[in-house]
Amino acid sequence: MGKTRRNSNSDHRSLYKRTSISRTPDELIKRRVAINESLRKKHREQLITAKRFRNLNRHEEYESAGEEEPASEKKDEDDEEISPYYRLSTEQVEGLAKDLASEDKALRIVAAQHIGKFVLEPAKPLIKYISEGNCIENLAQMISGPNSDEQIEAAQTISNIAAGSYDLWIKSVSIVPYLISLLDSDNMNLREIAAGALGNMAAEDLGDMNDEDDKVRATIRDNGAIKPLVRMLDSNDVRLVQSACFALANLARGQEGQLKEFFTAGLTDKLLKNLSNEDAATEVCWVISYLTAGSEKFREEVMQKGFGDPLVKDLTSLAEQGAVVLPVLRTLGNLVGSEDYLKVLAEKEAFLSTVVSLIKSDQRVVKKEALWVLSNITSSQDPDIIQKLEELDVIKHLSELVGRGAFDIRKGAAYCIMNIANHGPEHLDKLNHKQLLPAFLDLVKSQDADMIRLGLGYIELLLTQSPKGKETIDNVPDCMEALAAVAPAPDPELFAFANKLVDQYFGESPEMQE
Numbered sequence: 001m002g003k004t005r006r007n008s009n010s011d012h013r014s015l016y017k018r019t020s021i022s023r024t025p026d027e028l029i030k031r032r033v034a035i036n037e038s039l040r041k042k043h044r045e046q047l048i049t050a051k052r053f054r055n056l057n058r059h060e061e062y063e064s065a066g067e068e069e070p071a072s073e074k075k076d077e078d079d080e081e082i083s084p085y086y087r088l089s090t091e092q093v094e095g096l097a098k099d100l101a102s103e104d105k106a107l108r109i110v111a112a113q114h115i116g117k118f119v120l121e122p123a124k125p126l127i128k129y130i131s132e133g134n135c136i137e138n139l140a141q142m143i144s145g146p147n148s149d150e151q152i153e154a155a156q157t158i159s160n161i162a163a164g165s166y167d168l169w170i171k172s173v174s175i176v177p178y179l180i181s182l183l184d185s186d187n188m189n190l191r192e193i194a195a196g197a198l199g200n201m202a203a204e205d206l207g208d209m210n211d212e213d214d215k216v217r218a219t220i221r222d223n224g225a226i227k228p229l230v231r232m233l234d235s236n237d238v239r240l241v242q243s244a245c246f247a248l249a250n251l252a253r254g255q256e257g258q259l260k261e262f263f264t265a266g267l268t269d270k271l272l273k274n275l276s277n278e279d280a281a282t283e284v285c286w287v288i289s290y291l292t293a294g295s296e297k298f299r300e301e302v303m304q305k306g307f308g309d310p311l312v313k314d315l316t317s318l319a320e321q322g323a324v325v326l327p328v329l330r331t332l333g334n335l336v337g338s339e340d341y342l343k344v345l346a347e348k349e350a351f352l353s354t355v356v357s358l359i360k361s362d363q364r365v366v367k368k369e370a371l372w373v374l375s376n377i378t379s380s381q382d383p384d385i386i387q388k389l390e391e392l393d394v395i396k397h398l399s400e401l402v403g404r405g406a407f408d409i410r411k412g413a414a415y416c417i418m419n420i421a422n423h424g425p426e427h428l429d430k431l432n433h434k435q436l437l438p439a440f441l442d443l444v445k446s447q448d449a450d451m452i453r454l455g456l457g458y459i460e461l462l463l464t465q466s467p468k469g470k471e472t473i474d475n476v477p478d479c480m481e482a483l484a485a486v487a488p489a490p491d492p493e494l495f496a497f498a499n500k501l502v503d504q505y506f507g508e509s510p511e512m513q514e
Helices: 025-042 058-064 077-081 090-100 105-118 124-132 135-143 148-162 166-182 188-202 212-222 226-234 238-251 260-264 267-274 281-294 296-304 308-318 322-335 339-346 351-358 364-378 383-391 394-402 407-421 433-444 449-465 469-474 479-484 492-505
Strands: none
Touching (some): 090 105, 090 124, 105 124, 105 135, 105 148, 124 135, 124 166, 166 188, 166 212, 188 212, 188 226, 226 260, 226 267, 238 281, 260 267, 267 281, 267 296, 281 322, 296 322, 296 339, 308 322, 308 339, 322 339, 322 351, 339 351, 339 364, 339 383, 351 364, 364 383, 364 394, 383 407, 394 407, 394 433, 407 433, 433 449, 433 469, 433 479, 449 479, 449 492
């Protein structure tokens, strides 16, 4: 006969205490740093690859032991997908709720610790307790209380909740005023955790169909978070600077008019000072990248105050370190959209060569970002910059990319090639059309309007700008078939464009007859 797996109500804490949690300050800090780093990566638009491991579900666990699963421990089928360690029953969550509302401070702290741990992969009963129960209210009482240990645990738990699904995130937002009040705390740990929690709230991205995320960012800014976060950049503590930058970067998502306080708070000079800090440079660059994307004023300040040299230095030093180079690339890509700023940056040693080297990165996300930066560079009207790129064998590398690999990489490379080709026949003639035409025909055969447009644009250049363009097309038998196969969907204008090119090829258009 199998054993009955039951616990008395008086021992409910044993239900959720899977492992002991260290209470020593150093170990708590290490645990918090590890959790924060994990959650930040989730919001950093970086490529994350996760391995899926096969675990026994709860029913299978009991079945393998020859027992029937108790009704009290049966889980919603949605919870079968999460790791067994994180599965909590309704009874277990009720135990956590009871302890979080306890008059015993020690019990409240332990309950908050466990909620903060289990919410990383929340079971359905835990989601329901946080989104519909009094979890957030009890955590708010702990944060607003006089005990720093309680404040730290409650704030960290809120931070983890804010990094969760929509139902959890939106519920956590009511804590914003409490967290902002902690940004000026004398306790360094509290300031760091509060900044990280605000950063998680501001990091939510609901897309264009919902503006709640923008409203939350506005709420955080309007409640006075910017100035204390900027002051934190004066700290010599790297973790504090990183957390402040994490929050500021996510709060910097907005238009020019929403970003005024960033400048009046003296942010630019503090960012420049911290840009030389190797341990904080990546987080600093995320702030700069968002601000340069949304503010012409900030782009002007950055260039006037000499950010160019340290940015290029960071680009070269981080180029071999994978995705950590992304915010520097993003920032420089925003800046080279201006001809004047591009001219200044192109004169920096190793800038162009490093960007070209990054389009050959083994990491797709880095390669894609570098191609976007290069597309901004190659759209320049300065022939000297195009000449420098050609001397770096950029055409060879782009030609290899446009012919193989993922479509987004091929599209990025195609934009760069078209930008170079549009600088005139002397640049168009440097392209290996025998290699490129089949690759661009693949774009024409795709179902993506932008890719079809790129492919047709390349064929038009061959027909109108290259002396041997028609000869090149003659040597690719399926070229006209590909043009004829372009359908009115997804874009009728592309259908008409393709038909026009067929007429030009056969000499039936007025332009070709002339």
